[in-house]
Amino acid sequence: MKAKSIHWAAVAATAAAVLAGTGYGMAAPAGPSAVGDDRAYVYRIPGGAHLPPGRLAGLDLLEDRDGDDLFVLGDAATALHLNSAGLRPKVEQRLAPAAWEPPRRSGQAPALTAAVAEETYYGGYRTVNAQYAHLDQVASDHASLATVVDIGDSWRKSTGRPGGYDLKAICLTKKQSGSCRLTPDSTRPRFLVQAQVHARELTTGEMAYRWIDYLTDGYGSDATATKILDTREVWVVPVGNPDGVDMVQQGFTGGPTGQQWHRKNANHTHAAATCAEGPGTGSGIDLNRNNNSHWGGAGTSSHPCDPVYKGRSADSESENKALQGLYRKLFPDTRATGDTAAAASGTRGMFVTLHSYSDMVLFPWGFDGDTASGNDAALRAMGKEMARLAGGWEYGRPGEILYDASGGHDDWIYDQLGVPAFTWEIGPSSGGCGGFHPAYSCQNGFWNKVRPMLTYAAGKAGSPYGGATSPVG
Ligand SMILES: [Zn+2]
Numbered sequence: 001m002k003a004k005s006i007h008w009a010a011v012a013a014t015a016a017a018v019l020a021g022t023g024y025g026m027a028a029p030a031g032p033s034a035v036g037d038d039r040a041y042v043y044r045i046p047g048g049a050h051l052p053p054g055r056l057a058g059l060d061l062l063e064d065r066d067g068d069d070l071f072v073l074g075d076a077a078t079a080l081h082l083n084s085a086g087l088r089p090k091v092e093q094r095l096a097p098a099a100w101e102p103p104r105r106s107g108q109a110p111a112l113t114a115a116v117a118e119e120t121y122y123g124g125y126r127t128v129n130a131q132y133a134h135l136d137q138v139a140s141d142h143a144s145l146a147t148v149v150d151i152g153d154s155w156r157k158s159t160g161r162p163g164g165y166d167l168k169a170i171c172l173t174k175k176q177s178g179s180c181r182l183t184p185d186s187t188r189p190r191f192l193v194q195a196q197v198h199a200r201e202l203t204t205g206e207m208a209y210r211w212i213d214y215l216t217d218g219y220g221s222d223a224t225a226t227k228i229l230d231t232r233e234v235w236v237v238p239v240g241n242p243d244g245v246d247m248v249q250q251g252f253t254g255g256p257t258g259q260q261w262h263r264k265n266a267n268h269t270h271a272a273a274t275c276a277e278g279p280g281t282g283s284g285i286d287l288n289r290n291n292n293s294h295w296g297g298a299g300t301s302s303h304p305c306d307p308v309y310k311g312r313s314a315d316s317e318s319e320n321k322a323l324q325g326l327y328r329k330l331f332p333d334t335r336a337t338g339d340t341a342a343a344a345s346g347t348r349g350m351f352v353t354l355h356s357y358s359d360m361v362l363f364p365w366g367f368d369g370d371t372a373s374g375n376d377a378a379l380r381a382m383g384k385e386m387a388r389l390a391g392g393w394e395y396g397r398p399g400e401i402l403y404d405a406s407g408g409h410d411d412w413i414y415d416q417l418g419v420p421a422f423t424w425e426i427g428p429s430s431g432g433c434g435g436f437h438p439a440y441s442c443q444n445g446f447w448n449k450v451r452p453m454l455t456y457a458a459g460k461a462g463s464p465y466g467g468a469t470s471p472v473g
Contacts, residue, residue: 040261040279042435043072043082043089049403053298055087060263060280060307064358064429065402071429073261073307074280095279095435105129106246107156107163112136122252124440125202126209128165128242134209135170135238142216145229147171147180152322154243155267159318163266165242167322172215172234179233182329186233189348189461190330193454194237194323197287197353197409198263199244200436203426204354206443207450208238214451228458235330240353241265241287241319247277258282260437263307265319270312275305285311287319288355289407293415294367297406298399310407320409327351327413335374335418339365342374343418346467350457351419353409357427357435360402361386361395364414364421367406369399378465379420382457386422389452398423420464422457426450 048056048070059082060073071092072078082089109116109129117133120126126134139146149169157164171180178187195208215234218225228234239245243266251259258277264284268275275283286307289300292314296302300310311317315324331351335343363379365371373379380395387395394401410421426446428434433442 039075040095041074041076041079041091042093042095043074043079044092045070045072045082045087045089048087051087055085057301058303058306061403062358062429063355063360063402063425070403072280075278078280093430093435095437106250108132108165108242121249122202122437122440124443126205127249128239128245131205131209131238132166132168134212135168138170138212138216142219144175145172145216145219146212147175149180149182151237151326153318154241155265155318156243157318163243163246165239165246167237167240167242167319169235169237169326170212172212172229172236173232174219174229182326184328184330184332186330188231188233189350189463190233190235191350191352191458191461192235192237192327192330193352193354194240194409195354196238196245197240197319197323198355199241199248200261200263201354201356202248202437203356203443203446205238205245206440207354207426207447208236210443210447211451211454212236212238224455228455232458232461234458235326237323237326240323243319244284251277264309265317267311267317268304270309271304280307281305282307285309285317287317287323288353288409289405290317290320291315291324291407291409291412293408293411294365294406297367298404299366300406308405314407323409324412324416327417327419331413331417331419333417335414335416339371340374343414343420343465344467345465346463347418347420347465348461348463349419350461350464351410351413351421352454352457353421353423355423355425357429358402358425359390359393359428360423360425361390361393362398362402362410362423362425363395364397364411366398366408366411366423367404369397369404372397373414375414375418375420375465379422382420382460382464383422385456386424386453389456390424390449420460424450424453 047068049068062071064071112133116129119130135148139148150166152167154165195204215225247259247262261279264286268283289310295314301308331349334347361383363383383395387393413419414421
């Protein structure tokens with residue numbers, strides 16, 4: 001496992017001096033318990049992996065683990081809560097606030113112009129509108145390769161509120177008759193990549209952006225990109241949660257800074273009172289816990305302000321209706337019901353949902369690490385290769401290397417349709433490029449790892465479970 005002791009170097013001297021040797025100091029004059037401290041902290045929970053289910057309920061449990069220790073994101077109040085619960089938290093990292101940038105618009109731009117395509121925040125990350133303008137630009141510049149599809153509406157838009165967005169996908173392939181049809185009988189195997197379902201995971205949207213450019217700019221000159229678009233239909237949803245990303249953008253551009261940590265969608269209507277926005281808390285439904293596959297199981301919460309709030313019913317959210325609608329249009333169902341039924345060996349297709357961070361490749365089942373799916377061996381073999389291409393990430397079912405998590409998009413698409421499904425947790429936990437908000441300059445390094453993983457996954461879409469093969473590259 002990764003050594004974490006280096007994190008102490010990043011902890012503020014005051015907090016470290018007070019906290020490092022003493023467990024947690026309730027009376028710390030300048031540590032996280034100080035009045036008016038609105039910074040974000042990562043807390044290490046020693047032995048957290050062995051705590052009974054529910055002991056960490058309501059906390060913003062990070063997708064990270066070090067041996068038996070788990071990690072929680074929060075503020076000063078979180079530390080007091082953890083301490084009073086007897087969990088003996090240690091400050092792992094104090095997170096510096098991001099630089100302020102001029103305010104940007106909220107909600108979908110009326111026209112996705114070239115100027116809109118240049119809208120960025122926090123050093124270069126694309127706004128939702130910039131991502132959408134980029135899709136239109138790509139389709140305009142590469143008419144024989146790209147088609148943009150409106151797949152549904154965000155919660156705000158679907159309920160008539162201001163600030164909402166469409167959900168958009170782009171289909172990339174060297175077009176032939178019948179390409180990019182919204183029916184599951186495609187000629188070419190399909191590979192679907194989605195990003196930024198968790199709004200604060202900035203790296204993921206950037207990876208989707210670069211993947212689109214790599215394929216379309218590389219067609220005709222880069223042999224691998226050319227082969228992929230000649231033999232595959234690649235689909236990309238660059239922003240799975242545009243309302244949430246809008247909130248994050250506002251947090252970085254003069255709005256409430258707590259929104260920089262917003263994870264869920266914008267549906268705030270389930271909470272009796274406004275949920276505070278910040279590390280460890282926020283409004284909305286966790287789209288990656290809302291899907292109807294073991295909905296409400298391990299790793300979910302019934303409390304609306306919790307980071308893993310599952311919603312009132314499975315598949316309730318507008319964004320998930322749009323995403324699942326796309327899944328069903330792109331892929332036939334090749335798997336019988338039941339947790340151990342295998343998908344047909346001739347199944348084609350591939351699904352990767354991009355998250356951050358922890359340098360991990362995850363595959364179903366997420367709901368229970370002790371339950372092997374009927375395709376576990378094939379999923380594990382592909383996961384191993386993806387992890388190798390990334391330079392040595394961990395891989396496994398979530399419960400094996402992290403913790404159980406129910407109602408995810410990966411579990412749903414494998415459960416309902418038999419499509420091989422992977423979650424990539426991109427980026428390290430520590431160091432200058434660690435965490436949810438790495439400097440934009442870190443993206444080159446991430447892309448060097450993710451590009452070979454994506455090209456491998458595109459190839460495996462031809463025969464992921466070992467039937468007749470049609471490899472790429
Ligand atoms: Zn995530």
